[in-house]
Amino acid sequence: MGRQALAGLIVVAALAGCAGCAAQQKAGGGTAPGGEGVTATTVRVGAVLTRTSASGYSTKDAEIGARARFERANAQGGVNGRRIEFVGAEDDNQDAAKGDAAAKKLVQKDGVFAVVPVHAPNFGGAAFLEQSKVPWFGWATGPQWCGTTTGFGYNGCLAPKPGAGSQTWWGHQFADLIGGAQGKTVYVQTTDSSGSKYGGTTISQSFQAAGFRLAGVNSGLPAAAPPPDWLPYVNKIMKSAGGRPPDVVVSIIAGTKFNTGLYSALKKAGYKGYLTDATSYDAAILKDPATAQALEGVVAAPMFEPFESTAPEIAQLRADVEKIAPGTTLTQHLAIGYWSADIFLKVLEKTGKDVTRAKFLRTANSGFTYENAGFGRVDYPKDHDEPNGCGALVRLVHGAFQVARNMKCFDNVPLR
Numbered sequence: 001m002g003r004q005a006l007a008g009l010i011v012v013a014a015l016a017g018c019a020g021c022a023a024q025q026k027a028g029g030g031t032a033p034g035g036e037g038v039t040a041t042t043v044r045v046g047a048v049l050t051r052t053s054a055s056g057y058s059t060k061d062a063e064i065g066a067r068a069r070f071e072r073a074n075a076q077g078g079v080n081g082r083r084i085e086f087v088g089a090e091d092d093n094q095d096a097a098k099g100d101a102a103a104k105k106l107v108q109k110d111g112v113f114a115v116v117p118v119h120a121p122n123f124g125g126a127a128f129l130e131q132s133k134v135p136w137f138g139w140a141t142g143p144q145w146c147g148t149t150t151g152f153g154y155n156g157c158l159a160p161k162p163g164a165g166s167q168t169w170w171g172h173q174f175a176d177l178i179g180g181a182q183g184k185t186v187y188v189q190t191t192d193s194s195g196s197k198y199g200g201t202t203i204s205q206s207f208q209a210a211g212f213r214l215a216g217v218n219s220g221l222p223a224a225a226p227p228p229d230w231l232p233y234v235n236k237i238m239k240s241a242g243g244r245p246p247d248v249v250v251s252i253i254a255g256t257k258f259n260t261g262l263y264s265a266l267k268k269a270g271y272k273g274y275l276t277d278a279t280s281y282d283a284a285i286l287k288d289p290a291t292a293q294a295l296e297g298v299v300a301a302p303m304f305e306p307f308e309s310t311a312p313e314i315a316q317l318r319a320d321v322e323k324i325a326p327g328t329t330l331t332q333h334l335a336i337g338y339w340s341a342d343i344f345l346k347v348l349e350k351t352g353k354d355v356t357r358a359k360f361l362r363t364a365n366s367g368f369t370y371e372n373a374g375f376g377r378v379d380y381p382k383d384h385d386e387p388n389g390c391g392a393l394v395r396l397v398h399g400a401f402q403v404a405r406n407m408k409c410f411d412n413v414p415l416r
Contacts (some may be wrong), residue, residue: 037113062337096124165386165412171210
């Protein structure tokens with residue numbers, strides 16, 4: 001690193017420290033060892049979400065989930081005597097440059113200790129947070145999460161490098177759902193974004209590991225907005241399995257508008273197979289009859305235990321959310337915010353009373369393991385390089401979600 005770059009980092013660090021001084025004094029109790037968004041009585045955190053986007057995709061509910069979990073922690077006396085001071089969420093508009101700016105604002109201006117949750121498919125602040133040694137927790141939807149020491153996906157790393165462990169749970173859960181994969185074909189549709197294309201690779205292998213035959217992968221769909229004509233994509237799908245439709249179509253696309261368009265076009269073309277994705281477990285879709293009809297029968301694959309479950313951990317989640325936001329509709333994004341915050345709190349608790357970012361990261365990266373029926377399990381530092389291997393299935397039937405398969409974890413296999 002050159003002297004000018006080093007000097008710049010020192011200036012930035014100094015400015016960030018000064019920006020946090022007033023807030024720390026206002027919170028009372030003075031500054032804890034190391035500062036960095038920590039006082040004797042508080043730990044400051046903020047979030048980066050995709051609140052708004054051109055495609056209509058939004059993760060804004062993750063803020064409610066995180067707040068609910070933080071508020072329960074505060075009501076129980078905080079973590080090792082410190083309350084969580086949640087400063088709210090920045091919107092990256094599903095734009096990488098804005099995500100980078102949002103992360104820098106939270107650290108350099110707002111003086112946060114960690115960024116929790118990060119729930120943005122095209123998050124662009126990873127390099128800055130890694131360089132600054134600032135912890136960040138959320139949904140690891142892209143390769144920017146993987147191979148870091150500071151980014152902690154609540155589900156591990158979903159974009160492992162070749163040779164590292166890759167998930168098989170989606171394929172295995174689906175095979176169990178439909179009575180086996182023998183003789184069944186699967187087609188994977190992604191967009192041209194890096195995260196979506198990488199997901200196409202890992203999910204294809206997940207289904208192949210479970211015994212499905214891959215009929216094809218298409219990553220030519222533009223990620224900016226749904227296409228005006230779905231017919232070219234539908235025609236490829238309908239002839240992909242040796243001139244016939246595949247048994248399963250997997251959509252690795254972020255956005256209800258995309259999936260609604262794709263599924264409607266497939267059904268119009270006479271497709272009778274299974275449709276599945278990672279994002280359609282969303283109660284908001286039920287408010288629009290056309291969207292609900294398009295997604296009828298779709299099997300969503302959340303990486304957490306469904307809200308319809310009778311597990312005690314889900315009952316606790318529901319109670320926590322109801323306490324801070326009565327009447328709130330539970331969504332996948334809310335759950336991701338909640339479980340990301342939950343894991344952060346566990347690491348913070350294990351770190352002890354003497355809290356610095358360096359000590360927090362040492363704690364998290366020195367064999368930290370945590371199991372919870374709500375999201376499965378995490379194991380760091382291993383999960384910096386591979387997914388946690390856990391997930392559930394939910395199906396939309398007659399306008400209501402039903403648990404198709406409860407949360408279960410499967411062994412990963414090396415990514416080819």
